[in-house]
Amino acid sequence: MDRKILFILLLAVTSTVFAQTNILELQHKLRTTESDKDKIQLYLSISRYYQQKQADSATFYAIRGLKLATQLSDKKAQGQILYQLGLINIAHDNLSTAHQHLITALEIFNSLRDRKNTILTYEELGVIEGKNGNVTKAAEYLNKAIQLSKQARDTVDMVQSYLKLGCIEELNDNTSQALVYYKRAEELNKTLPLSKTNLAILHHIGKVHLKSGNHAHAITHFKKGIKQTDNPTTAHKHITFLTQAAEAHRQSGNDDSALIYHKDALAKAQKYSLPEEQAKVLIKIADIVKESSTDKSLEHLKNALSIAKDIAHPKLAAEVYRAMAEIYRQQERYDDALFTLEQQHALLDSLFIINKSQELAGLQAKNALIESTEKLDMVNQERKFEITIAILILLIVLLATFLIWSNANKIKAMNIRLAESNQVKDRLFSIIGHDLRGPIGNMPQLLSILEMDGINLEEQREIIGILKQQSEASFEVLTSLLNWGKIQLQGVAVSMTDFQPQIFINKNIGVLLNQAKNKSITITSDVPAELSVFADASHFDFIIRNLLSNAIKFSYPNSTIVIHSQESTDKEMVVFSVKDTGAGISQEQQQQFLRTNIDVSYGTKGEKGTGLGLLLIKEFIQSNGGKIWLESEEKKGSTFYFSLRKSAKP
Known part of the structure; x- marks a missing residue:
């Protein structure tokens, strides 16, 4: 959880803030504008608006923009939208798909000698490698970004690169090296006008101190952040600093101060109508008060669950159900504990399907780019042939006929192989998602019941019998799946x-x-x-x-x-x-x-x-x-x- 929060906050600071943009205004402009180039930028802006919370919508508008940019042969716009698709997938942990988009964007920016966008792409590739634990590769990408920034004398980009280097070291528990990078970013940032980057630096330095057990230093930095963000335009960050200060107090053993900060965060979230933040803070408060009053803890969690359902946030609701199950176990209410665990797993299953849909959407976007590029390349070749026909008409006609026939056969063969490959892939994913996850998904719930106190021998035998039955069914399904996949791939x-x-x-x-x-x-x-x-x-x-x-x-x-x-x-x-x-x-x-x-x-x-x-x-x-x-x-x-x-x- 800490790894994900760390990168979400970093992305929120280093990317342009679009949350305050009037989405209705953007959509109106998109409907009324006649300029295709303007439409591309509007698609990009709307995609950025939806980036953090609505991946499907963000991907939809990005793909629309990508298709239009490809039709217009606008290479820079293609690179920008592929970069945006990378950011969407990073934000939602589809790292493999994000890497593919960013590598393609990097090739485009390098071919255009677009230094600014090349730096940004190197930074995000470093982010991906860092999240995957590949510190050496991440540092390689980010040092490339720093070198390009130095060549361009771009202090802003240098600050961002050092921040992300620190972030990677922090993720891999190298807190001392992380602090070195954050301090470099802080020194460079002193030469720049006050911006949201200051808040990112305060947050990261505070986090490093918190991880190192330097609670007093952490609280000092978080308090600075609280003071600088106490206004409506930075309400999200204000609440983040409040909750981090609460965590620092709690780790130092001061639960009373932690509750004060959490309650302040809750009040601010209510004041600025931020329901997701309200629910998250309620979960934190429930975790603190559960030792003294499980009933009060449950009351906070039920309020959080109600909010999560109102804003249609299944991941947040799953987190609440998990916390409620722990409280029910503490109260020895095992039926309620089992029910909440089942609800949690049902939500996690639905999120699995959504993630797979997002990955497929990303692959479709890349395929659309490849197909459109191939078509444009063929058109360009035909235009070249037409120019040459005026010089050697007979020779060029014969050569063009041969090339078109040869290319058509190659493209046809490639399309057939690609279609067959995609078909096999889709079928395999379908069986895995539909027929294998069900029995396996039930096993953790039954195992959780076995861990509970108060289960008699007869009930244990019944649960073990069900587990055996489900595991046998899963094994049979998996065996059939592998055999069927082999048949599909080998054509038997x-x-x-x-x-x-x-x-x-x-x-x-x-x-x-x-x-x-x-x-x-x-x-x-x-x-x-x-x-x-x-x-x-x-x-x-x-x-x-x-x-x-x-x-x-x-x-x-x-x-x-x-x-x-x-x-x-x-x-x-x-x-x-x-x-x-x-x-x-x-x-x-x-x-x-x-x-x-x-x-x-x-x-x-x-x-x-x-x-x-x-x-x-x-x-x-x-x-x-x-x-x-x-x-x-x-x-x-x-x-x-x-x-x-x-x-x-x-």
């Missing part, structure tokens, strides 16, 4: 064999029994034990598990799910069905399913479904020579049908 056909479906049906009913019990759902199957089909057994296992899981998710409590099989009219296929009496599927969603689209939906108790499972089910059934279809009516339930070849064995 599915492994068809004769097997009895009832074995896999009963196994998966057992795996999902606890999930069904939670909603008082009964699962029945009339599939005969002697029935045999000819298909890929691992595919059937995946299909029946996901259809059954979806049926449970979208069924109402106290209902029944029926698994049925019958021969097709031609006696060559076996038709399986999974029927529920749950929420049903709208006509629009059914059409999306038939078009192989993915749609996010929610179960009858708020369970989240991404639609990835159904997409994979269709693929597996088709690869086994079968078909899938459904019948559904909203609020009355759904029946999914799929067919597989009947075994030739008697």
Whole structure:
């Protein structure tokens, strides 16, 4: 947590502050301006506005600007937007994607000999390496930035580079070296006008003293920051300094002074309508008072949770649930502790999916740039050919024809390989996110219960049994995943064999029994034990598990799910069905399913479904020579049908 806070504060100081920009005004200008160059800068400004808290919106506007800049062959704007995409991904810890964007931006700025933006890009590459723990590589990037700043006699950039060098050393617990860099930044900054950089220096020096146990020095620096930021324009930083001063007092054993500073921070957050800061301060206060009054601690945490939900901040809400679980454990309220842990893990799972979506959006942005650049390069080549035609018309026509044909084949082959590679990647990520994280995600919750006092032997055995069942299911899914991935990558056909479906049906009913019990759902199957089909057994296992899981998710409590099989009219296929009496599927969603689209939906108790499972089910059934279809009516339930070849064995 400290590592992330450190870099968020550094980014907030070293980047231009856009939070006070009127977003409605920017969007109005974007709609009304006719200049494409102005539109690019507006896309960039709006992306910066959303950078810290709404990564999806920030990425969306950056990609729009990148496409327009590419169409206009505006290299500098392309570099600036790629740099912005790097900052977005750094802010949200997508470091690999951020590195790719910044390296591409660096190539553009170097080709343009744009020293200022090259310095900024080197600095952010240093930030990434520092966050990854690569101190040597981080220092290499930042020293390059310092050398360029010295050549340009740019003291402002030198200060920023020394700050980030100190930040990296601080992250890796080299506090003495960090303090050396911060002091250099402080000396250089004395020659500059008063700015927000002064606050960054005060904050970092105070943090180093705090880490080193020099609480008095830390408090002195934090108090200076408090004094300099006591106005509405720097309210966020004022609250940060107050909470840091509180932490220094608490580490020195003075909880009463810590509470005074935290309560002051809470009052300021309320005064300036900063709900996220209010919630964070409430968490801190709850942590202090829990030793004397768990009830008061819970009251503060519930207020924080209410705020987190109001501002739609799932990460903050997950942090509150974790703290509440600790209090419930302290009070021996184990049911409440388990419930809050489940809520926390549900939020963390949703954040995992969001992060993957952001990574994919970043990759799409880079692919869009590559594709657009290739097209522009081809256009430029054609223009050169047209100029040369006037000199040697026949020779150039023949040469141009050959080159176009050769390039077209190469581009076509590259696009096919890229599409295949992306398809395999997307499918693998889909299975990992949809089918493997679920069982594994439940294990920490069950282990947390085992750690609790007051669990009797029978309950321990029951939990261990569930853990064994979930781990076996996870192992099987992982094995199937690796085998399937190998098949996809190597182009090997599915492994068809004769097997009895009832074995896999009963196994998966057992795996999902606890999930069904939670909603008082009964699962029945009339599939005969002697029935045999000819298909890929691992595919059937995946299909029946996901259809059954979806049926449970979208069924109402106290209902029944029926698994049925019958021969097709031609006696060559076996038709399986999974029927529920749950929420049903709208006509629009059914059409999306038939078009192989993915749609996010929610179960009858708020369970989240991404639609990835159904997409994979269709693929597996088709690869086994079968078909899938459904019948559904909203609020009355759904029946999914799929067919597989009947075994030739008697």
